[in-house]
Amino acid sequence: MARYLVVYGTTEGQTRRIAGFLRDRLAAHGDSVSLHDATLVPAELDLAQFDGVVVAGSLHVGRHQTAVEHFVRTQLPGLQRLPSAFVSVSLSAAGDEEDRAGAQLCVDRFLAATGWQPQLVELAAGAFRYTEYDFFKRWALKLIAKQKGAPTDTGGDWELTDWAALDAFVQRFMRLVAPAPA
Numbered sequence: 001m002a003r004y005l006v007v008y009g010t011t012e013g014q015t016r017r018i019a020g021f022l023r024d025r026l027a028a029h030g031d032s033v034s035l036h037d038a039t040l041v042p043a044e045l046d047l048a049q050f051d052g053v054v055v056a057g058s059l060h061v062g063r064h065q066t067a068v069e070h071f072v073r074t075q076l077p078g079l080q081r082l083p084s085a086f087v088s089v090s091l092s093a094a095g096d097e098e099d100r101a102g103a104q105l106c107v108d109r110f111l112a113a114t115g116w117q118p119q120l121v122e123l124a125a126g127a128f129r130y131t132e133y134d135f136f137k138r139w140a141l142k143l144i145a146k147q148k149g150a151p152t153d154t155g156g157d158w159e160l161t162d163w164a165a166l167d168a169f170v171q172r173f174m175r176l177v178a179p180a181p182a
């Protein structure tokens with residue numbers, strides 16, 4: 001039985017939903033999964049207790065959450081010893097090739113700054129959470145949505161997350177942690 005750790009950072013809640021999905025899919029065949037918000041990681045957390053780690057965070061103005069960066073920096077030696085993966089949640093991930101290249105650039109900067117070299121990186125589409133935004137965020141995101149042909153009805157939330165793609169990512173990661181016997 002494999003033991004997985006999932007740590008996530010979120011600003012409007014979509015990465016929490018995604019991390020919950022990752023937990024459920026990783027645990028679907030009886031493996032154990034610990035799930036932590038990056039702002040609430042217990043001081044005594046020891047990565048040696050796990051067989052694989054997934055870290056998830058979302059992009060805001062080109063950067064992932066400070067708490068996610070802090071987790072990666074402080075746990076770097078443990079992370080480098082284990083199979084690990086980074087899930088970067090953004091709206092660019094749901095866009096065209098240029099948008100996705102932009103999201104990848106933000107990931108590359110994050111990894112270069114922290115020194116972490118995860119085996120897998122997944123660019124995951126996030127959500128327009130209009131109901132969570134203040135006036136300015138709502139205005140800015142509506143403008144972006146308009147430019148990209150995305151939903152501009154600010155009366156609701158619009159999830160662009162591709163759950164099937166995330167499931168495929170989970171299967172790839174599980175094969176990396178516990179390869180099927182030859």
Ligand SMILES: Cc1cc2nc3c(=O)[nH]c(=O)nc-3n(C[C@H](O)[C@H](O)[C@H](O)COP(=O)(O)O)c2cc1C
Pocket residue numbers: 009010011012013014015016058059060061062063089090091092093103125126127128129133137141
């Ligand atoms: C103020 C603000 C800034 C954002 N900046 C970016 C960005 O630079 N690039 C991007 O692709 N998405 C950006 N997004 C979209 C978020 O990454 C997306 O909504 C994601 O689902 C947020 O995840 P969370 O709810 O877990 O925080 C931004 C969203 C907000 C509200």
